[in-house]
Amino acid sequence: MTLDVIGYGALNVDKLYKVDRIADANEAGIVRDYSESCGGSAANSIVNLAKLGLETGMVGKVADDREGNLHISEFEEWNVDTSGIVVTETGRSGSAIGYVDSDGERAFYIDPGVNDEIRFEEVDLDYVETAEWLHLSSFVGGSAFEVQRKVVNEMDNSIEISLDPSCIYAQKELDYLKPLLKKLNLFFPNKSELKTLTEREVEEGARELIELGVDVVAVKLGEEGCFVTDGEDEYRIEATAVDVVDTTGAGDAFESGFLYGVLKGRNLRECGEMGNLAASRCITSMGGRLDFEKLPDLENY
Numbered sequence: 001m002t003l004d005v006i007g008y009g010a011l012n013v014d015k016l017y018k019v020d021r022i023a024d025a026n027e028a029g030i031v032r033d034y035s036e037s038c039g040g041s042a043a044n045s046i047v048n049l050a051k052l053g054l055e056t057g058m059v060g061k062v063a064d065d066r067e068g069n070l071h072i073s074e075f076e077e078w079n080v081d082t083s084g085i086v087v088t089e090t091g092r093s094g095s096a097i098g099y100v101d102s103d104g105e106r107a108f109y110i111d112p113g114v115n116d117e118i119r120f121e122e123v124d125l126d127y128v129e130t131a132e133w134l135h136l137s138s139f140v141g142g143s144a145f146e147v148q149r150k151v152v153n154e155m156d157n158s159i160e161i162s163l164d165p166s167c168i169y170a171q172k173e174l175d176y177l178k179p180l181l182k183k184l185n186l187f188f189p190n191k192s193e194l195k196t197l198t199e200r201e202v203e204e205g206a207r208e209l210i211e212l213g214v215d216v217v218a219v220k221l222g223e224e225g226c227f228v229t230d231g232e233d234e235y236r237i238e239a240t241a242v243d244v245v246d247t248t249g250a251g252d253a254f255e256s257g258f259l260y261g262v263l264k265g266r267n268l269r270e271c272g273e274m275g276n277l278a279a280s281r282c283i284t285s286m287g288g289r290l291d292f293e294k295l296p297d298l299e300n301y
Helices: 041-051 066-077 113-117 142-154 166-170 174-181 191-198 202-211 250-263 268-282
Strands: 003-008 012-019 031-039 056-063 081-088 094-100 106-111 131-137 160-164 216-220 226-229 234-237
Touching (some): 003 081, 012 066, 031 066, 041 056, 041 131, 041 250, 056 066, 056 113, 066 081, 113 142, 131 250, 142 174, 160 250, 166 191, 191 202, 191 216, 226 268, 234 268, 250 268
Parallel strands (some): 003 056, 003 131, 012 094, 056 081, 131 160
Antiparallel strands (some): 012 031, 094 106, 226 234
């Protein structure tokens, strides 16, 4: 078995509340609507890529409960290989409780569950090495991060690696992340995460990461689009203007579009444009994954 991309990160069920406003401390808001869907950053990107016709798989951990079964069912629906997912009889699967206001802005609370209990011996390196790319996303717990870093250190160096750090990994000190950064072919921070990590603005921060050994840095800038660089070429690419419904999963969709472009042999600028396009398609509806009917633009780009 050979796969195009395997994802490796936390698996959460997103429980999203549409509210009139994101309440501050000691304030109250009104719930307008509710939706529930499978999530997790790497998992979102992997399902998007599967919908685009790529051969994908997932590494992670869930419990044998309703939420865990939802993940397995959705992966199987889109032909995502689940050989790398550990299902445990104890504990509970992870969840992310989100509040989305009328402008599409959001606040999230993470219940990691068994995500943070994954052990090194539960990750099958032979399985990971069946992929051309390994796409990483964050875990809340430090032990799960250490397992992830050990997997990267011990896997075949021929596998390309990408990472979405999220605010969780960005809040770790840069020196702590350097051994992992040196292994990365592609790094996907957003503007805030990049500033937290490097204490620099977009262009300077991205160039610092290139100097640390990352091959390509693609910085997600939200409504401003993206900045991408490989140390030689660099581009600021404007976002596609759309009516925003929910920004959940926008960054994961960007990564899907960018990785899809890479796997299709597109150049750096085209990959950034495809990332922006995928993100714009994601934020026009609730939930963290691309609707199948919104994908032809990417497939035919």
